[in-house]
Amino acid sequence: MRLLVTGGAGYIGSIVAQYLVARGDEVTVLDSLYKGHRAAVPDGADFVEVDLLDADAVDAVLARGFDAVLHFAAMSLVGESQQVPEKYWRGNVVGALNLLDAMRAHGCGRIVFSSTAATYGEPDVELITEETPNVPVNTYGNSKLAVDRMLADEARAHGLAAVSLRYFNVAGASGALGEDHEPETHLIPLVLQAAAGKRESVALFGTDYPTRDGTAVRDYIHVDDLAVAHALAVDKAVPGEHAIYNLGSERGYSVREVIETARAVTGRDITVVEQDRRAGDPPQLVASNARAREGLGWTPEKTLEDMIRDAWTWHSAHPDGY
Numbered sequence: 001m002r003l004l005v006t007g008g009a010g011y012i013g014s015i016v017a018q019y020l021v022a023r024g025d026e027v028t029v030l031d032s033l034y035k036g037h038r039a040a041v042p043d044g045a046d047f048v049e050v051d052l053l054d055a056d057a058v059d060a061v062l063a064r065g066f067d068a069v070l071h072f073a074a075m076s077l078v079g080e081s082q083q084v085p086e087k088y089w090r091g092n093v094v095g096a097l098n099l100l101d102a103m104r105a106h107g108c109g110r111i112v113f114s115s116t117a118a119t120y121g122e123p124d125v126e127l128i129t130e131e132t133p134n135v136p137v138n139t140y141g142n143s144k145l146a147v148d149r150m151l152a153d154e155a156r157a158h159g160l161a162a163v164s165l166r167y168f169n170v171a172g173a174s175g176a177l178g179e180d181h182e183p184e185t186h187l188i189p190l191v192l193q194a195a196a197g198k199r200e201s202v203a204l205f206g207t208d209y210p211t212r213d214g215t216a217v218r219d220y221i222h223v224d225d226l227a228v229a230h231a232l233a234v235d236k237a238v239p240g241e242h243a244i245y246n247l248g249s250e251r252g253y254s255v256r257e258v259i260e261t262a263r264a265v266t267g268r269d270i271t272v273v274e275q276d277r278r279a280g281d282p283p284q285l286v287a288s289n290a291r292a293r294e295g296l297g298w299t300p301e302k303t304l305e306d307m308i309r310d311a312w313t314w315h316s317a318h319p320d321g322y
C-alpha cells in the first residue's frame with residue numbers, strides 16, 4: 001500500500017514506519033521536525049518536511065495519492081498543554097482537520113490515529129474498556145478526544161474508514177530507532193538515564209497511592225507490539241466506521257516495580273528520590289485489550305523486561321540521542 005505516516009520522525013511513528021517499510025508498504029513520512037529527528041526516518045521511506053498547520057503544503061502532499069494515512073503527528077506534553085492550551089487545540093485539532101480536508105480532496109479514505117489513554121481521564125476501574133466514559137482531565141486529552149470525535153463524524157458523513165488506537169504507556173526501542181524526547185518526561189527513559197549516570201537520580205512521584213506498594217500503576221506496552229497493531233488496523237479499517245481500540249497489556253506495574261526491573265536488567269545502581277505526587281497522575285491506568293484481541297486479532301507479546309532491555313540497548317548505543 002501507499003502510506004503516509006505523519007509524525008514519522010518521532011518516537012512511535014518512526015518505528016511503525018520502519019515496520020511498514022519492512023512488510024513491503026511504500027511509505028512517505030511527513031514531519032515538521034518540531035520534535036522529531038531526520039535521522040529517525042527509516043531507510044526506505046520518503047521524507048517531506050511539512051507542518052500540518054500549513055494547509056496548502058499538506059494538500060500538495062496528499063495530491064501524490066495515498067491509500068491510507070497513519071496520523072502520529074501531535075504535541076503530547078501534558079504539563080505544557082495545561083499552560084498553553086491554544087497551542088494544543090491548534091496543533092492537534094486544526095492539524096488533524098487540515099489533514100482530513102486534504103485526504104477528502106484527494107480521495108484518501110482511510111486513517112489510523114494515535115489516540116491515548118488520556119481520553120479516559122482518571123477512571124476508578126480495574127481495567128479500562130473502550131466503553132469507559134471519556135472524561136479527560138487535561139488539554140492534551142481534550143484535544144485527542146476532539147480528534148476521535150472528528151473521525152467519527154467524517155466516517156458517518158463521508159464514509160471515511162477510521163481507527164483510533166488508544167495507547168497506554170509506550171516503551172522500548174526497535175533496532176536503530178528509539179526514544180529521544182526533549183524534554184523527556186516518561187518514566188522508563190528517565191530511569192535509564194539515571195542508570196547510565198546521565199542524571200544523578202530519578203524522581204518517584206508519590207508513595208501514598210492506594211496501590212500494592214504505594215506507587216502509581218501503569219500499563220506498559222512495547223513499541224514493536226504497537227507497530228503490529230497499526231499494520232492490522234490499516235488493513236482492517238472499514239469504510240463508514242470509526243473503530244476505537246485500547247492498546248495495552250491488561251497488566252499493571254508500579255513505579256517501584258519498573259525501577260526494580262531496570263536495576264535487574266541494567267545491573268546498575270539507580271538512585272531514587274521520593275517526591276510528592278505529580279499533579280493529575282491517577283493511581284492506576286490499566287487497559288482491557290479484549291476488543292483489540294477480537295477485532296484486530298492482536299495480542300501484545302513483549303514483557304516489561306523486553307521493553308527496558310531494548311530501551312537500554314538503544315540508549316547505550318545512542319547516549320546523546322540521535
Ligand SMILES: NC(=O)c1ccc[n+]([C@@H]2O[C@H](COP(=O)([O-])OP(=O)(O)OC[C@H]3O[C@@H](n4cnc5c(N)ncnc54)[C@H](O)[C@@H]3O)[C@@H](O)[C@H]2O)c1
Pocket residue numbers: 006007008009010011012013030031032033034035036037050051052053071072073074075076091095114115116117166167168169170171181
Ligand atoms: N509516547 C506515549 O506513551 C504515547 C501514549 C499515548 C499516545 N501517544 C501519541 O502517539 C503519537 C506519537 O507519540 P511520540 O511519543 O512518538 O511523540 P513524538 O513527539 O516523538 O512524535 C511526534 C512527531 O510529530 C511531529 N509533529 C508534531 N506536530 C506536528 C505538526 N504540526 N506537523 C508535522 N509534524 C508534527 C513532531 O516533530 C514529532 O516528530 C502522538 O500523537 C502522541 O500523542 C503517545
Ligand SMILES: O=c1ccn([C@@H]2O[C@H](COP(=O)(O)OP(=O)(O)O[C@H]3O[C@H](CO)[C@@H](O)[C@H](O)[C@H]3O)[C@@H](O)[C@H]2O)c(=O)[nH]1
Pocket residue numbers: 076116117118168169170185186187188190202203204205206216217218255278281285
Ligand atoms: O520522573 C518520573 C516520571 C514519571 N513517574 C511516574 O511514572 C508513571 C508513568 O509516568 P509517565 O511515563 O510520565 O507516563 P504517564 O503520565 O502515565 O503518561 C502516559 O500515559 C498518558 C495517558 O494516560 C499519555 O497521554 C502519555 O503520553 C503517556 O506518557 C506515573 O505514575 C508517574 O507519576 C515518576 O515517578 N517519575
